[in-house]
Amino acid sequence: MSAQTTGSAVASEEAPKLKKKGKGGGDEDRELIDPHQARRAYVLIAPTIVLLAIVIGYPVLRAVWMSFQQDAKLDPQTGFFQEGGFAGFENYTHWLLQRCGDTSCPVGTTAAGFWEVVWITCFFTIVTVTLELVLGFAFALIMNGKYRGRGLVRASILIPWAIPTAVTAKLWYFIFAVNGIANALLNTDILWFSDKWAARFAIIIADVWKTTPFMALLILAGLQLISADIYEAAKVDGASAWQRFTSITLPLVKPALMVALLFRTLDVLRMYDLPAIMTGGGAGDGNDTTTLSILVVEEIRSAFNSAAALSTLTFLFVFLVAFVFIKFLGVNAVEQSAGGKRK
Amino acid sequence: MATATATGTTSAEYKAAQPKVPVWKTIRLYAGVALIVVWGLAPFYWMVVTSLRDLQYTFDTTPYPTHVTLDNYRTVFDTDLGNHFGRALLNSLFIGVCTTLIGLAVGVFAAYALARLEFRGKFVVLGIVLGASMFPGVALVTPLFQLFRNIGWFGTYQALIIPNISFVLPLTIYTLTAFFREMPWELEEAAKIDGATPGQAFRIVILPLAAPGLFTTAILAFIASWNEFLIASQLSNDKTQPVTVAIAQFTGSQPQVEPYTAVMAAGTVVTIPLIIMVLLFQRRIVDGLTAGGVKG
Structure with a gap:
């Protein structure tokens, strides 16, 4: 029994639990998994x-x-559905x-715009995630410093995260109104929701505003795991600030960074709320802010089964991207969530 | 290991050894801090300021409230224009509470098993949970839209709660597993050695220790459900629609004029409960948010 008791004292770590208490106490075979x-x-x-x-x-x-x-359709011969x-x-x-x-398919049908929509979705994803990564990293580095007012900073960074995306969309829709504060501050008269690039960037800005905090918090949690001693040692060895960043901070924060990147990428690939509410997928020639999710919802109105095919494609696409991240970029999300491989 | 920074020096010695931080670095740091605070607060502040403005002065750019009125808040709850905002608030509350309770009730057991027990197929289960959390909501909309119409559930509460479970349950398991792993489980063993049954050990020792984790998870689950829009916008009707949908479809008194000020008031009303939660539980929320992803 004593061996087991000491065993369980360290059991909050990863040491595989060999077994739970046997009924008669004592020495059953030490198999790895207790039935x-x-x-x-x-x-x-x-x-x-x-x-x-x-x-x-x-x-x-x-x-x-x-x-x-x-899909059910009108039969030209009988005139029946x-x-x-x-x-x-x-x-x-x-x-x-x-x-x-x-x-x-003739131009103007939902199917004819498919690859354009894929492109727009990918464009949103790449631009948004890149901006969030850079800004989120900067925020995390700032928040990791020694300063007064941590509570205030943490509360204010959580506000964009907590506001429902639907409200965020309405809020930025107002900010980017023709007479709105954005044009007033920039001293411009941009028709944000008519021009296709302006509309796209309005959506990107709203998304970056809302989700950079999440990225920053995940990266910050990664930064906080790095011991200050390592930096001290590097300083003593004469490493410059930039060298310390590239050879200590970046590699050590990389696992946390990659998981954050994976989550955000998959999130933007299925983006719906912001463009649906801010532009309805429109702007420019009519579909210039349509994402895959918006296209699926549009298609449900007319044809269930082809919408089902499109949603299956979307789902396969999202999983393919997740697979690439996990397989080729070494994001070990499962293992991280299992808490495995602690070092 | 995450917690112990294996250092020989005490923090006091450490501080003494630190060279004094140059002034420009402090200024730079506080400039950055100020930037973060402005980033988070400015758009939200603008929403609140606008919500207090008379409709006629919607586009006033004075940075503090002018032409103050509460009319917008009255408009929000006014049902004459075909908006059911008060009802939508209750709907969101009901859907959120149900989803959270179901998610917790089911997820807590799975999380316990994943954090505490060894069994074959653990990684498969983790993979399923993770896969479910990455699942695009839009892939549920099409089949559920048709299914719920066929069985007469379209626009019912269960038609809104069931899809929400698809993302709340994985979130619950993910967060709780991380919390459970950090708990001092030796106490459970100690209680058992003192003669408690496994059930008693769980109730008397583990549950009080797990309460903060459960509570944080509940907050995250509730916020996720409260904020859902895509599925609700397709599967709800006027009676069951949650606030996110109500806000997106908000109509004003004059068809030509966008009711910006009223929408900002509605947005403020929806956001206030969340802001209160954030202010009260910020530390926990941050722990919960980062629990699954980072502790490596």
């Missing part, structure tokens, strides 16, 4: 898996099934190759 413990774990986890299967698994499977069905039946990959080629039936 009782495992069974208890499965019982505790089962409700989560069941619930996730209901709220995510089932809808996803249903969407995939729908995406292979034809006719249920579709199996569609093969028609709904997918509709988006990917702009096929509408046997011909290519």
Whole structure:
């Protein structure tokens, strides 16, 4: 028993728990996984898996099934609406190759704009995440310094994070109004929501304002794990501020940084609220701020099954990006969340 | 390891050894701090100032409240124009509380197992939870839109709560697992050695220790649910719509005039409860936000 008691005293660390107390105490075989413990774990986890299967698994499977069905359409011969039946990959080629039936989709249809929408979504993602990363890092470095008024800073940085995105959208919609404060401060008369680039940057600015705090807080938490001694040692060795930043701060904060980057990238890829409320996906020629999520919602109104194909594509795209991050950029989100590999 | 910075010097010695910080560095630091505070507060401040302005002076640029009136707040709760803002507030509250309770009730067990027990497939479960948290909400909208119409749930509360669970549950598990891992579990063992049953050990020892973590997780879950817009905008109707949707669709008294001041008042009303939470629990919220991602 004594060995087990001391064992559990350090158990809050990662040392694999060899077993829980055996019933008779004493010396069963030291296998890594205790079947009782495992069974208890499965019982505790089962409700989560069941619930996730209901709220995510089932809808996803249903969407995939729908995406292979034809949408009901008017039959030119009979003049009746006719249920579709199996569609093969028609709904997918509709988006990917702009096929509408046997011909290519005419300009102005939702499908014709698909690749443009993909491009806009990626553009938003790259610009927003880059700006947030740079600003968030700067904020984190500032907040990591020694200063008075930490409470005030933390509260004010949490405000953009806490404000609902719908309210953020309305707020910046007002700020960027023609007679609004943005034009007044800049001394300009930009029609922010008519010009396509102005509209895009209005959305980007609103998003960067709202989510830079999140990035800053994650990076700050990473910075706080770095011991001051390392910097002292580097200073003694004559490293410049820039050298200390590139060879101590950056590599040590990288795991936290990459997880923040992953979360934010996936967030912007599914961006909906800001453009939907600020521009309705419009501006410029009409669709210049449409993201993938907005396109899906527009399509639901006209055709369920092709919307299902598009939402499946969106979902695959998001997961592909997540996969690339985890596989090739070495983001170890699962392991980090498991608390594994502590050093 | 995260907590102990393995240092031989005490903090007092350390301070004494530090050279004095040059003045320009202090100025630079406080300039940065000021920038962060302005970043967070200025747009919010502008929303509040505008919400107090008479509609006629919507675009006044005086940086403090002028032409002060509470009319906008009256307009917000006025149902004559087809807005149901008061009701929407209650809807958001109800949906948020239900989602949070379900998420916590289910997630707490999974988080306990993930933090405390060894079992085969742990990484698979973590992967599922993580995958679920990355899941794009728009992929749920299409199938649920059709499904809920078919079974007559369209515009009901359950049609809004169920999709919210899809992102609140992973968030709950993620945050709680991180909290549970930091807890002094030796106390549980101690209680058991003193003769407590596992159930008693959990109730008497673990639950009080876990309460702050549970509470923080509840706040994060509630805020996530309160802020949801995409799914609610598609699956709610006039009776069940939450505040985010109500604000997006807010209509003013004159069709030609954007009711900016009233919308800013509505935004202020929606944000105030969140600001209060942030002010009261800022430290915890920051801990909770960063718990899953960073403690490596």
